[in-house]
Structure formats: structure tokens, C-alpha cells
Amino acid sequence: MRTPPIIHATREADSARFLSVEQVDLEFSNGQRRTFERMKPHGHGAVIVVPMRDAGTVLLVREYGAGVGRYELGLPKGRLEHAETAEQGANRELKEEVGFGARRLTVLHKLALSPSYMAHMADVVLAQDLYPEKLPGDEPEELDIVPWRLDELHLLLGREDVTEGRSIAALFMAREYLAGRFVRA
Amino acid sequence: MRTPPIIHATREADSARFLSVEQVDLEFSNGQRRTFERMKPHGHGAVIVVPMRDAGTVLLVREYGAGVGRYELGLPKGRLEHAETAEQGANRELKEEVGFGARRLTVLHKLALSPSYMAHMADVVLAQDLYPEKLPGDEPEELDIVPWRLDELHLLLGREDVTEGRSIAALFMAREYLAGRFVRA
Numbered sequence: 229m230r231t232p233p234i235i236h237a238t239r240e241a242d243s244a245r246f247l248s249v250e251q252v253d254l255e256f257s258n259g260q261r262r263t264f265e266r267m268k269p270h271g272h273g274a275v276i277v278v279p280m281r282d283a284g285t286v287l288l289v290r291e292y293g294a295g296v297g298r299y300e301l302g303l304p305k306g307r308l309e310h311a312e313t314a315e316q317g318a319n320r321e322l323k324e325e326v327g328f329g330a331r332r333l334t335v336l337h338k339l340a341l342s343p344s345y346m347a348h349m350a351d352v353v354l355a356q357d358l359y360p361e362k363l364p365g366d367e368p369e370e371l372d373i374v375p376w377r378l379d380e381l382h383l384l385l386g387r388e389d390v391t392e393g394r395s396i397a398a399l400f401m402a403r404e405y406l407a408g409r410f411v412r413a
Numbered sequence: 414m415r416t417p418p419i420i421h422a423t424r425e426a427d428s429a430r431f432l433s434v435e436q437v438d439l440e441f442s443n444g445q446r447r448t449f450e451r452m453k454p455h456g457h458g459a460v461i462v463v464p465m466r467d468a469g470t471v472l473l474v475r476e477y478g479a480g481v482g483r484y485e486l487g488l489p490k491g492r493l494e495h496a497e498t499a500e501q502g503a504n505r506e507l508k509e510e511v512g513f514g515a516r517r518l519t520v521l522h523k524l525a526l527s528p529s530y531m532a533h534m535a536d537v538v539l540a541q542d543l544y545p546e547k548l549p550g551d552e553p554e555e556l557d558i559v560p561w562r563l564d565e566l567h568l569l570l571g572r573e574d575v576t577e578g579r580s581i582a583a584l585f586m587a588r589e590y591l592a593g594r595f596v597r598a
Contacts, residue, residue: 230442231442232442233439233440233441233442234439234440235437235438235439236438236439236440236446237436237437237438238435238436238437238438239435239436240433240434240435240436241434241435241436241450248425249425249426250423250424250425250426251422251423251424251425251426252420252422252423252479253420253421253422253423254418254419254420254421254477254479254553255418255419255421256418256477256553256554257415257416257417257418257554258553258554260553260554261421261553262553264479265426265479266479266480267480291529292439292441293525293528293529293530294437294439294449294450294451294529294530295451295452295525295526295527295528295529295530295531295532295533296525296528296532296534297532300525300528302528336571337570337571337576338576339576339577339578339581340478340480340481340485340576340577340578341480341526341527341578342480342526342577342579343478343480343481343485343487343576343577344476344478344479344480345478345479345480346480347480347481347482348480349481349576368439368441368443368445368446368447369441369442369443369445382589382594382595385522385585385586385589385590385595386521386522386595386596386597391522391523391524391525391528391534392524392525392527392528392578393524393525393526393577393578393579393580393581393582393583394527394578394579394582395578396524396578396581396582396585396586397578397579397581397582397585398578400570400581400582400585401570401581404567404570405570409567410567410570410571411571412571
């Protein structure tokens with residue numbers, strides 16, 4: 229196990245730099261009115277990458293999650309840069325975080341963080357036909373790469389370091405797609 | 414299809430009421446330092462409920478998501494109230510949103526919203542042995558209830574109104590649990 233980072237300080241921050249919160253006044257079709265709050269992300273979107281080392285094996289990364297304060301095992305992901313497509317962003321994140329490029333990139337679907345109160349969406353991108361290529365990223369440390377068999381996804385569930393809904397959803401989505409049981413919209 | 418609500422107004426809101434944003438100064442084991450931002454939720458936690466009408470059928474709800482601005486098909490969920498356990502909160506949400514109570518409630522696992530920058534966690538609660546009981550909730554309209562066969566989860570994937578990572582993850586988690594392939598930690 230990797231030594232977790234030292235937390236030197238924690239302080240309140242100005243949320244306006246990070247995201248904006250909106251109030252929305254709604255009138256439902258039955259006449260009921262509500263004011264809901266929702267968060268709007270800054271930026272150009274995000275991707276979650278499912279990198280296939282071979283037909284039966286996905287590459288996971290172990291990354292420190294500042295939100296939960298521990299290492300989390302999941303899929304590589306990141307925010308899109310200006311004028312980047314989902315496929316381009318996925319390939320860049322893959323090179324930065326995992327050290328591979330992909331010759332074949334397929335957008336499977338979009339996943340929401342929380343439909344009720346967040347506008348954030350991420351594209352799930354399946355990456356196949358990998359080849360070694362490393363790009364320098366902004367990660368503070370090299371990520372551990374953990375190969376995992378697609379037919380053993382059930383062994384990931386229940387692990388204390390596997391908790392991200394979108395990663396788990398994207399893994400099952402990719403498995404169903406590769407088995408021919410999920411057709412893209 | 415239900416008529417979506419009318420949006421009367423949208424305005425910037427004070428984020429401090431809704432959530433707080435923290436900055437965290439970290440030093441990784443290789444000496445690299447970073448300042449990350451993370452969101453801390455208010456409140457007492459949250460639950461995602463997997464209500465089983467019978468051994469092979471889950472009850473989904475269609476609810477307007479103010480974050481994404483459309484109806485989303487997914488699992489009932491909500492925030493815990495003061496001094497409520499996950500099981501109690503799940504049963505209350507089930508009665509409010511679906512009109513059933515459950516004689517058997519099992520916490521399967523915790524799911525994170527975004528380990529990188531959010532502290533939010535929700536308990537996945539499997540609800541079995543249902544009986545009709547309706548509690549008044551704060552929902553602005555009755556939710557459509559949509560029964561779905563567990564052996565047809567793949568037909569949910571790729572639908573434009575099924576995008577929530579945590580709902581999809583919780584559904585596959587429940588299916589693996591009920592098939593005996595997932596053992597709770």
C-alpha cells in the first residue's frame with residue numbers, strides 16, 4: 229500500500245472559483261411550485277476511460293481522492309480541455325495516467341454525477357488496441373496500475389476502496405457492450 | 414411521457430447555504446505538494462434504495478432532475494434525517510417515493526459521488542418483502558413507478574434518461590448480491 233499524503237492544512241474556500249450554484253424556480257404540470265438548487269460545472273465536460281489491455285482485462289488506477297481522503301481504485305478520468313473531443317480527451321488522459329495510447333476509442337454513453345442537483349456529465353469512452361505512450365500530466369505522483377478481469381467485476385464490489393458510482397457503472401456498461409448486450413444510442 | 418415543469422426563473426445563489434468548499438494542502442509521499450479543492454456536504458448522509466417487488470423485479474422511479482433539466486429513470490434516494498439509520502431512511506424514502514414499506518432492509522455498500530473532489534457518500538440499501546404503505550413526502554408530484562426485470566438491466570444502459578452512475582452501479586451491485594456473487598464487507 230502506498231503511503232497517503234500528509235494533510236498540511238484545510239481551510240474554507242471561495243466556492244465561486246470552483247463551481248456556481250443556481251436557484252431554479254419550477255412549476256410542475258400539477259401546478260406545484262418549487263425552488264431547487266443545482267450546481268453548474270465550470271469547463272468543457274469530462275471523460276471516464278475504460279482501457280482494455282486485452283479483450284478480457286481492464287486497466288484500473290489507484291489514485292488519491294482528496295474528497296474522500298484515501299486512495300480509490302477506479303477508472304482513469306479527467307476534464308476535457310478547450311476544443312477537445314471526448315475521444316481526444318480520453319486518449320490524453322490515458323497517456324497521462326496509464327502510459328498508453330489507444331488506436332480505437334468509442335463513446336459508449338453519458339453518465340451524470342447527480343441528476344437532481346448537478347449538471348455535471350461525463351462521457352464513458354472505451355479504449356481498445358492500446359500501445360505504450362506516456363504523456364506528462366499534472367498528477368502529483370505516478371498512479372498504480374491494476375489490471376482486472378472483466379469476468380471478475382463482482383470481486384470489485386464491496387471493496388472499501390471501490391466506491392465511485394460512475395466507475396462501477398462504466399465497467400458494467402463496457403462489459404455489456406463487449407458482450408454485445410448493449411447497443412449505443 | 415409526463416409534461417416537464419416550466420422554468421420560471423434561474424438565478425445565481427449563495428453556495429454557502431447549500432454546501433461548503435474546502436481547500437486542502439497535501440504533501441504526497443514523493444514530496445510533491447498540491448492544493449486540492451473539495452466539497453463537503455451538509456446533513457447526515459444519504460441512501461439509494463433498491464426496492465425488490467419480487468425476486469426478479471426492481472421498482473424504478475421517474476423523477477424530474479433539476480440538475481440535468483429532464484426526467485431521469487433511476488432508483489429512489491434521499492438524504493437521511495437527524496438520528497436516522499440508513500435502513501430507517503431507506504424505508505421512509507421508499508414509503509414516500511414508491512408507496513411501499515419493506516420488512517427486510519440490507520445495507521450493501523457505500524457509494525461515493527466523486528472521490529476526487531466530493532466527500533458525499535450514500536448507502537446502497539436493498540429493500541425486500543415489500544408491503545403497501547404511503548407516507549407524504551416533499552415531492553412536488555407523484556413519481557411514475559417503473560418495474561424492471563433484473564435480468565434485463567442491460568436494456569437500461571444507453572437510454573437517454575438513464576445516466577446516474579450511482580443508480581446503475583447500485584442495480585448491478587444488487588443483482589450480483591442476489592446471485593450470491595457479492596459478499597458484503
